[in-house]
Amino acid sequence: EPEVTQTPSHQVTQMGQEVILRCVPISNHLYFYWYRQILGQKVEFLVSFYNNEISEKSEIFDDQFSVERPDGSNFTLKIRSTKLEDSAMYFCATSSGVWGEQFFGPGTRLTVL
Amino acid sequence: AQSVTQLDSHVSVSEGTPVLLRCNYSSSYSPSLFWYVQHPNKGLQLLLKYTSAATLVKGINGFEAEFKKSETSFHLTKPSAHMSDAAEYFCVVSGSTSGTYKYIFGTGTRLKVLA
Numbered sequence: 172e173p174e175v176t177q178t179p180s181h182q183v184t185q186m187g188q189e190v191i192l193r194c195v196p197i198s199n200h201l202y203f204y205w206y207r208q209i210l211g212q213k214v215e216f217l218v219s220f221y222n223n224e225i226s227e228k229s230e231i232f233d234d235q236f237s238v239e240r241p242d243g244s245n246f247t248l249k250i251r252s253t254k255l256e257d258s259a260m261y262f263c264a265t266s267s268g269v270w271g272e273q274f275f276g277p278g279t280r281l282t283v284l
Numbered sequence: 285a286q287s288v289t290q291l292d293s294h295v296s297v298s299e300g301t302p303v304l305l306r307c308n309y310s311s312s313y314s315p316s317l318f319w320y321v322q323h324p325n326k327g328l329q330l331l332l333k334y335t336s337a338a339t340l341v342k343g344i345n346g347f348e349a350e351f352k353k354s355e356t357s358f359h360l361t362k363p364s365a366h367m368s369d370a371a372e373y374f375c376v377v378s379g380s381t382s383g384t385y386k387y388i389f390g391t392g393t394r395l396k397v398l399a
Contacts (some may be wrong), residue, residue, distance in 0.1 A: 204386065212390040214328070220333040227386065239295065262328065269385050277319075 173197045176192035177263050183282045184231045188261065189250050194246040194263030203246045204264040204273060205238065207231065214262065221269075253283045286311045286379035290390035298398045303362040305345075305393045307375030310356065316356045316378040318387070319349055323371045331373075334358060345369070370397045 176195045196203060205217040210230040219226040220238050223254050228236075237249045245266070250257055260280050291306040318347055319331040332343025339351040349360045358375060373391040 202385075206387070206389075213391045214387075216386045216388070217355065219386055264387070266385075273387060275328045275330075 175263055175265055175274050176268075177196075177261075177276035177279050178217045180277065181282070183284065184253055185261060190250050190252045190253055190281060192248045192250075192261050192263075192281070194248075194276055195244060196246055196263075196265035196266075197274060199246055199267035199272050200271075200274070202226075202266045202269060202273075203240075204209075205239075205248050206262040206264060206275075207255075208260045208262065208278075210259070217248075226274060250281075253269065253281075255283050258279060286315060286377045287386055288317075288377045289373050289377050290373075290393050292393050293391065294304040296367045296395050296397065296398060300344075300364050302346075303360070303361040303365045303369065303374075303395065305373050305395065307358045307360065307390060308356050309377045311377060311379075312365070317349075317351065318376040318378075319343065319347070319360050320374045320376060321371050322374065323339050323351055323390075328374070331360070340369055347363060347394040365395075365397045367397050367399065 178193045205219040206214050207217050208214045216229050218228040218232045235251045240246050260278045261274040262278045266273045287310045289308045314336050317334040320328045321331050331347050332341045334341045334351045342348045347362045349358050351358050372394050374392050376387045379388045393398045
């Protein structure tokens with residue numbers, strides 16, 4: 172069964188450093204999402220992406236965040252200058268259509284020291 | 285706007301007894317609703333989904349949920365709890381604003397199963 176994959180599974184970084192989280196979507200999926208879950212809290216929407224453009228972003232998704240599909244397969248989330256409060260689990264999700272079910276990856280746990 | 289409220293942050297049941305996790309939703313149109321389970325330090329696993337077909341939805345591991353429009357509820361049930369059911373459960377409603385379709389998660393219910 173096709174699945175969404177994410178790398179790395181765990182990333183530890185120093186405050187102020189840049190990190191890139193990677194997601195490989197299911198092959199025929201065209202809609203991409205990032206969600207975040209701070210430890211012990213609910214999952215929150217960050218951003219949606221379609222046709223090489225951001226469709227919608229939340230208040231969390233400020234200028235420190237960016238997304239792209241650099242090679243037509245990977246879907247990445249970049250945090251330019253990490254802060255302690257960016258420590259969280261980041262989930263990628265993809266779907267085949269705008270109303271389609273979203274399939275979640277296993278997540279990347281980001282720890283900012 | 286769409287929203288979802290999970291009425292209990294913690295639920296404890298004894299092994300072999302029924303499970304009820306409550307969820308109420310708010311939506312300006314016919315919603316899609318989901319239940320996800322998250323075991324400690326693990327990702328999100330889809331338990332079941334409602335997408336305007338049958339109102340009683342059966343999922344994996346013996347879980348089911350009933351969509352009740354009149355009560356705006358989508359409670360998750362299981363007849364007999366197992367120790368392996370101990371986890372965090374999230375009720376999710378799909379929401380559409382600005383032409384996109386995002387998932388809106390509840391705050392979660394932590395299920396504890398007592399031996």
